Amino acid sequence: MVDSETIDTKVSDKKEEFNDEQEEEINDNNEETKEKRKNLGDGVINDLYASIDEFKEYIKNMQKNADRKYSEYKKSTVQTIDIDLIETKDAYHIKAAVPGVSKEDVMIEAGDNDLTIEANFNAYIDEFEEEAEVIASSIKSGKCVKTVRFENSLDLENITAKFTNGIVIINIPKLIIPKHKINVE
Template identity: 30%
Template sequence: MLLTKFDPFREFTNMQKMFEVFNVPVESSLGTFTPKVNTREGEFAYHVDVDLPGVKKDDIKIDVHDNILIIQGERNYKEETKKEDYYKVETSFGKFQRQFTLPENVDIENISASGNDGVLEVVIPKLEKAIEKKTIEVK
């Protein structure tokens, strides 16, 4: 007999995965979200662009641990509209974390990050190229 742990949100998770197959972005209502990320390699650095609309700089934390870049934070967004005949409140919240394994040729000491118009850009400079090939004489 196979025992499985009861998960009351399993059906919601399965439905969310089904919508993502059709490229319909679905955010979890359980207090988490996954920001979209673009990565690119330039001549002198790697670039990681993270879409974080509504996230304040103070709510973002960037660490490097065991050659893994960790970007994490929390989004708290609330918009209120009060009119004569209606009242509307829209909120969006949740924690996020994205991790990226860094290549060996990066300068960890000089990684920089900046935010502009809801996009966080992390610049990871490359180290100067080391000797790529060396022939070893057998004695």
């Protein structure tokens, strides 16, 4: 026969063994949960970094596309030439800035009461042989034109133009049409 003390000891040993197994299982579960949470957190952080990197790349591509379109727009539009216009009693005087343009690339045409100055400016990027990218561009490029309309008719035969260091000085005499008296009969 088994005495009750022996049974109590065996039960107690089994309880301890069971509690130890349970505690070990709980600890294992806790470790697994911690590992899953850590992996989940790492995944979220990695996804966040990847999203931020993708967003940065998207913004850079958008900026490059906008710069390219702006450059194409600048090339396709006609810009104006900067001038100073002075009027004296007998003539008009124009000082036109065409920096970086040779004398041969400046064209001037005059009509009865207007004058047009045209020049082609080369873009700075065109001077590079290797592949290059425009970061900023505010200097004129492409075809540039300035037309000035005058109040008086122009003496087309006596217009003069002089080119010096990227500046064109144009002297435009006014056409003086003498007035005639008409006798009334």
